[in-house]
Amino acid sequence: MGQNMKTIDALNMNYRDLNNLISETAEVDKNITLGNVYGQRYIGRGLPKKVKIKIYGTPGNDMAAYMDGAELEIFGNAQDAVGNTMNDGKIIVHGSCGDTAGYSMRGGEIYVEGNVGYRVGIHMKEYREMKPIIVAGGKAGDFLGEYMAGGAIILLGMNLKKDEDLTGRFCGTGMHGGTIYLNGKTEKYKLGKEAVKVKLDETDITFLKKHIDLYSKYFKKDLTALKPELFVKYCAVNKNPYKNMYCRY
Amino acid sequence: MSIDFNTPAFEVIRDEKRCIQCKVCVQQCANSVHAYDEEEDIVKADDMKCVNCHRCVLLCPTRALKIKKYSLEFKENANWTSTAINEIYKQAQTGGVLLSSMGNPKPFPIYWDKMLLNASQVTNPSIDPLREPMETKVMLGRKPEKLEFDLNGKLITEIPPQLELNIPIMFSAMSYGSISRNAHESLARAASELGIFYNTGEGGLNRDFYKYGKNTIVQVASGRFGVNKDYLNAGAAIEIKIGQGAKPGIGGHLPGEKVDEDVSATRMIPEGSDAISPAPHHDIYSIEDLRQLIYSLKEVTDYKKPVFVKIAAVHNAAAIASGIARAGADAIVIDGFRGGTGAAPTRVRDNVGIPVELALATIDQRLREEGIRNQVSIIAAGSIRNSADIVKAIALGADAVYIASAAVIALGCHMCHACSTGKCNWGIATQEPELVKRLNPDIMYKRLINLISAWNHEIQEILGGMGINAIDSLRGNRLMLRGIDINDKELEILGIKYAGE
16 A cells, blocks of 8 residues: 555546546556545445555445455445445445445445444345455444345444444344344344344354454454453344245145 | 145046056156056056146156046135135145245236237238348337437447347246256257347356356346346346236245255355345335436446346336336336246235236336337336237337246246246256256257247238338337227227227
8 A cells, every 4th residue: 555546536526437437547556545525326336356445525325336355445434235235345434334234245344433224234145255244333223134144243332322222123134144243132122033142152252353353453442341252143043934934826 | 633625636647558657757757646556566646746737748658648627626606716715725724825836827808819900901011021121120228319420420429238139029037046057048048049138037147157148138136146246247238126027016035945056156145045035125215226226237337238127017107117217227127917937925926916018008108208218118028928919019119028938838838837846847947956957958949949930920920911011110009909898998098999990
């Protein structure tokens, strides 16, 4: 990083022009800084490995859609559908994310310093060595991990106000794979009927430690007070939840 | 354990004089209907397991087998039919949601059969397509408002991406998982040779089939199975599946037992895991959100691929279609309630949605009235059974049609409606290797070519009879249609006159 850092001023740029410029620039300079981003959509869409983009401002919806290995670091909040159907790559948000972050993502990592919105991690999947991960420092809205089919979601639940809950309702509803780790319990009524609490084992604790450490590193926070062994783990009741629902005639 | 109140639906009749106990039927039936009894040296049948797929009948070397409807009458009752009673037995026994395959079988009106075509007599002479040029090529995609040329006559208007079809017929979406690899290969090869397109369905595209990409439409549904940058760029067009005619408003569900190694690799999900497509796309709650998905797909494919949006034919299809056109789609696929399916809840299949004929007519009309018909192509789907249906669909306003049930029938489907069992004896709707290999793509792709070529000839003959020499001149030409045996309201919706008028 450093010498070849290319800076693009996104002020008043239409998303199509901006994304084209990013793609063209990435052919030459793998390290790009975007300034004055005001809601342009699809930033990082489909971008491959080795491309690293620093984003200042507020990127628009569908950031990192179908992304294929690039790394995005956002100095601000992100909007809805961050990492939509993302294949691979890393996203670090120094702020909060909107709804449906990680919709259907199949690989890669999303680290969010603050909170995430509704239906985050919906239909996340995994495939062979691809295991997507979402880590958020705060809380999540309703339907966290809905239809989740793979990967992991970690909520650190930090800086919650007294009347704020770690998750909304219908957490893990329709879940048929993957894992949700919560730093704190969620009331039973909030849990979808397809999700079940499971005891943490050594692998879980190592996994949690690794991602808590990464979070501390990315956001420069001292998290030594967080105890991975106190996290609560939720998994799918089974991977064929609707097997006995039908009769053929 | 209570008695099973259900009786067999079919009876296997074996002519013992003809049967030579060769056991071909035993080997061929994946439902284990036939069994050889060594002691008695005869082959016996368990009628209860028979789905009437005709496999044994056709393969019996001595023609010893017949399948008949099981003759067991309930007391005659126009309301409580045997189907209505048997369905209750089944549900009372299992507590399950009734699941069916293929399209709506109920006797609702089929408007294709209530429309008649015109032909030229004396004035405007008819054309003989065997000896005169007859154009059936169509271009699917958004057409510009106007064309601009520079002083040298060179076109300067940027033309949005188009699909060029030699014949206005495409193979509709059937996912790998719902149908077999060999069925997919047959469709892909036939589409390539015919200069038309087949659709991957929502189950991803096997790497081995990327070579047919020029003739492939890749589908994106709510489950986003196998969707990544390579997949989206592998085909010639992308189709967003919002709904399906056989099951409007509900999602899809490929049971884990059909997700074997190859299906898992294509869908990019773990083996044995259920592949669940949520009912909605959770990033689409409005026309504006649909626009966001359309443009995310255009962004990642460099605006080079037309994006289709497929919806089921429902009550307010015309208004939705207008929204789809304004959201930036290049084509709208409208799937009628008779469209087939690998599996759908019976009650939804049989009661939800409307006929494609009515939806197509209202959509075409609405888009014309709003002056945006040029912005999208319209593809009609949902039980197109023959070339006459296609000609009528085009006269009602379609640019092209999708066929799927007809295509699988060409591949040997005998319409036994048991796709969801995964035990298709014809190797179509199954993933069992022993069954899949019964469908030989080297032979079967030619049957598809035969079918489409024959239909193309018939379309040309009918067009020629009308005195029309290009399919483009028929599109939306409703004067070529007349209604028969339908009421004023139906005529109004179809936008046609009554026969004799």
